[in-house]
Amino acid sequence: MNLASTARGTGHSTMEDVAQLAGVSLKSVSRVINAEPHVSVKLRAKVESAIAELNYVPDTAARSLAGSRTFIIGLLFDNPSPNYTMNIQKGVYEACRANQYHLRIDNVDSTAPREEFEAQLLALVRNSRCDGFVLTPPLTDDLVLLDFLDQSGIRYTRIAPASEHGRSPGVGIDDYEASASVAEHLWALGHRRYAIVRGPESHLAGARRRDGFVDALHKLGLDQPVIEVDGGFSFEGGIHAGTEIIGSDKLPTAIFATNDDSAAGIMAACSQAGVRVPQDVSVCGFDDSWVARSVWPYLTTVYQPIEEMGRAAASLLLRRDEPENGLHRLDFHLVVRDSTAPPRS
Amino acid sequence: MNLASTARGTGHSTMEDVAQLAGVSLKSVSRVINAEPHVSVKLRAKVESAIAELNYVPDTAARSLAGSRTFIIGLLFDNPSPNYTMNIQKGVYEACRANQYHLRIDNVDSTAPREEFEAQLLALVRNSRCDGFVLTPPLTDDLVLLDFLDQSGIRYTRIAPASEHGRSPGVGIDDYEASASVAEHLWALGHRRYAIVRGPESHLAGARRRDGFVDALHKLGLDQPVIEVDGGFSFEGGIHAGTEIIGSDKLPTAIFATNDDSAAGIMAACSQAGVRVPQDVSVCGFDDSWVARSVWPYLTTVYQPIEEMGRAAASLLLRRDEPENGLHRLDFHLVVRDSTAPPRS
DNA sequence: CCTACCCATGACATGGCTGTCAAGATTGCG
DNA sequence: CGCAATCTTGACAGCCATGTCATGGGTAGG
Numbered sequence: 001m002n003l004a005s006t007a008r009g010t011g012h013s014t015m016e017d018v019a020q021l022a023g024v025s026l027k028s029v030s031r032v033i034n035a036e037p038h039v040s041v042k043l044r045a046k047v048e049s050a051i052a053e054l055n056y057v058p059d060t061a062a063r064s065l066a067g068s069r070t071f072i073i074g075l076l077f078d079n080p081s082p083n084y085t086m087n088i089q090k091g092v093y094e095a096c097r098a099n100q101y102h103l104r105i106d107n108v109d110s111t112a113p114r115e116e117f118e119a120q121l122l123a124l125v126r127n128s129r130c131d132g133f134v135l136t137p138p139l140t141d142d143l144v145l146l147d148f149l150d151q152s153g154i155r156y157t158r159i160a161p162a163s164e165h166g167r168s169p170g171v172g173i174d175d176y177e178a179s180a181s182v183a184e185h186l187w188a189l190g191h192r193r194y195a196i197v198r199g200p201e202s203h204l205a206g207a208r209r210r211d212g213f214v215d216a217l218h219k220l221g222l223d224q225p226v227i228e229v230d231g232g233f234s235f236e237g238g239i240h241a242g243t244e245i246i247g248s249d250k251l252p253t254a255i256f257a258t259n260d261d262s263a264a265g266i267m268a269a270c271s272q273a274g275v276r277v278p279q280d281v282s283v284c285g286f287d288d289s290w291v292a293r294s295v296w297p298y299l300t301t302v303y304q305p306i307e308e309m310g311r312a313a314a315s316l317l318l319r320r321d322e323p324e325n326g327l328h329r330l331d332f333h334l335v336v337r338d339s340t341a342p343p344r345s
Numbered sequence: 346m347n348l349a350s351t352a353r354g355t356g357h358s359t360m361e362d363v364a365q366l367a368g369v370s371l372k373s374v375s376r377v378i379n380a381e382p383h384v385s386v387k388l389r390a391k392v393e394s395a396i397a398e399l400n401y402v403p404d405t406a407a408r409s410l411a412g413s414r415t416f417i418i419g420l421l422f423d424n425p426s427p428n429y430t431m432n433i434q435k436g437v438y439e440a441c442r443a444n445q446y447h448l449r450i451d452n453v454d455s456t457a458p459r460e461e462f463e464a465q466l467l468a469l470v471r472n473s474r475c476d477g478f479v480l481t482p483p484l485t486d487d488l489v490l491l492d493f494l495d496q497s498g499i500r501y502t503r504i505a506p507a508s509e510h511g512r513s514p515g516v517g518i519d520d521y522e523a524s525a526s527v528a529e530h531l532w533a534l535g536h537r538r539y540a541i542v543r544g545p546e547s548h549l550a551g552a553r554r555r556d557g558f559v560d561a562l563h564k565l566g567l568d569q570p571v572i573e574v575d576g577g578f579s580f581e582g583g584i585h586a587g588t589e590i591i592g593s594d595k596l597p598t599a600i601f602a603t604n605d606d607s608a609a610g611i612m613a614a615c616s617q618a619g620v621r622v623p624q625d626v627s628v629c630g631f632d633d634s635w636v637a638r639s640v641w642p643y644l645t646t647v648y649q650p651i652e653e654m655g656r657a658a659a660s661l662l663l664r665r666d667e668p669e670n671g672l673h674r675l676d677f678h679l680v681v682r683d684s685t686a687p688p689r690s
Numbered sequence: 691c692c693t694a695c696c697c698a699t700g701a702c703a704t705g706g707c708t709g710t711c712a713a714g715a716t717t718g719c720g
Numbered sequence: 721c722g723c724a725a726t727c728t729t730g731a732c733a734g735c736c737a738t739g740t741c742a743t744g745g746g747t748a749g750g
Binding site for chain 3: 014015016026027029030033034058059061062063064065066067068
């Protein structure tokens, strides 16, 4: 093992060390590192072996000071669901690693008063030199933020944006179609009395899911209204929603919760009230998050490739060529587990 | 609103702009920014108002190139539990913000073969210029990593380390005592037949919990062995463990799962087998994570201030003066909810 | 009133890399 | 074989802060 590093106790070797060892100029080393054109094979080889020998790693700070890139991507989130966020983060992180980028995270708190929240957000974005942001819902649809980013010319991509598709590249699934597939599954099982548990209003994707589900049911021939209750995308909200639904006159035979957390809450409310899932009522979630397999019975839900979405969003950001605006659609699919079954006659 | 920023389309004003506007030297601005001594009140005021007017924010890259600090903290994790990790992350993030630092995350994958895993880890740590790392379990107890960090003189603090307390500052709760409090709770309820669900072997804190629980029970007078099963700290592991326990000759009346995820798995296994919680068996978890309130009945568990631990670990790292090595203990407490009750008969 | 010293301030070099431009080497073609 | 065009390489300035050291004014003590 070579302890590498010359002189000055920094412990790091610099580009100059590499240049010297390889017997070439500073700039040539730079060219090799950045894979610039016009470098002879021979020179490249010399430099590369010198780099390897010295265990050289370019200094990010110096690179970003001199150049125009920072080699940092910011992940901006304000998401109450740790599972979802963690998955996104993982995907974004991997894309960063693969491109020698670093991932910085920035967390905003949307429970703060709107005014304070906006100040927080803008300060964050303004101060933070980075090559771009990945936005997660519901920030993806925050017009103040989007306007600011667009005006400042700061690049960004969005994960599962529900509106403003023309403004930036985004990745996501088709929430409308996905929810329609839930409707079809439940309809095929024979259900005819439905309830839906909605997400928070700020979360536009939730609205898309609601529409996809309800529209599909009516298209399939449902002739009565779907009971609609708010569940706030949380377990607790799900419990409340579940309790409300169970207490209603005509207990539906199938409940679609527009995310897994609230579906878990529904199931808890059922178990509390002695209503059996799926014998008495079928429950379906959305996300196929970690919770879906942390409840009993395992939850029927819509799988969306969350980690992959993170990866894709970061990759779009990292491409040197400007990617096309608009939503890049990824595949979803229904995962049928144990929480849905035919209604008892 | 002042659009700030002078000249060159960078959109950012530099220290020079500030110096000019304030009519002082570059260095004086630097002094104000870094709160260095020997600055007159008058000068400081001038500079500060210029900073405000220009909306100036120091360039991190330049600062770290010129100075010795990077203004970045790295959070290194390899943790299967999204809830736990997310909480830590939040705490660390807040401490960073409060100190004008940025948080970079680095995620390693311990499911990779050990050799590859180590290479990954060391490359990460070596390449990444930052002012220090916050380590989460089980990385906190990885001797190869610790040795490398110590040798390289890279600063770090650890969250919930289970060993090697002398090597660096760490924060955590007393897992041994915390588990003893679980034992006392269950004993006081009248339970006399116990099972414990252990964590993965690599997770030394899990072992501490096991010891604290078992020792306390014997001290309280338990005269028979505690059934011990592995649960791997995961929901699935909990299901397996639960199934195994339920299938055993003498069903215990109380089960202590050493984290919440496996406790949730236990409860799922119970519900699956028709064993009621808490009537037939009491279940207790550990962590008071998000899952504890995502199961029904709500889980009795040990609260540990995870977010606070993150904050504390980062703060220790950020202090200019070298903090004392050793474990800084934070408070825990038992949260009694609905999954524990006196045994029948 | 002078020396000694401290405080406030500034000038300037420096950090590691990239961008620009120019020079030398090579190639192509009439 | 000569000249233009192209490819390869290098010299050097500059990015924006910080660290070091020098300077000038003020205060204290003799």
